[in-house]
Amino acid sequence: MDLDREVRHKSEDVDDHVLADVVVALQKRVKVSRDFDIPYIAGYSGDAKTVYIDRHLPRTMAWKGRKVRLTPFLVTHEIVEKALLDELRLHYLHAHQIALRAERDAVRGAGLTWKAYQAVMKAHEKAIDEESLKNVPGDxxxxPYKDLNDYALLDRLVKAAR
Structure with missing residues (x-):
């Protein structure tokens, strides 16, 4: 992979164009699946090769007369979070905080407001978290569920993955 070709914009300062390049580069590094039931809206495989987005979450949101894809922002969050968990051995809550901020900045850099984006996520969060888990990826x-001591959900996940 030619990393230099992924860098279309250059700046060592905070720059939305550079961040947009990062978001595109991150998506090239994983497979994205929307075929499963994923509590907490999105997750990742143990080997970090796949990002899972719950099959019930809409693919787009309306913003100023256009449809904006949600996948790039969720992929950014999940890849950053997984890297921090695996490489730096952070607790999920710490990795999640950093990943959430990367996601937020990617959303803002794309010209959306965080409030509008979060409204879409929050509108689906409860239904996704409470859905009957019928199809969970085995990997x-x-x-995240272990670090949050969410044992009831862990039990449901393990049973549904069998």
Missing amino acids: LDLT
Whole structure:
């Protein structure tokens, strides 16, 4: 992979164009699946090769007369979070905070407001978290659920993955 070709914009300062390049580069590094039931809206495989987005989450949101894809922002969050968990051995809550901020900045850099984006996520979050888990990937990384001591959900996930 030619990393230099991914860098279309250059700046060592905070720059939305550079961040947009990062978001595109991150998506090239994983497979994205929307075929499963994924509590907490999105997750990742244990080997970090796949990002899972719950099959019930809309693919786009309306913003100023256009449809904006949600996948790039979720992929950014999940890849950053997984890298921090695996490479630096952070607790899920710490990795999640950093990943959430990367996601937020990617959303803002794309010209959306965080409030509008979060409204879409929050509108689907409860239904996704409470859905009957019928189809769970067998390689879903369970670290977030373990670190949050969400044992009831862990039990449901393990049973549904069998």
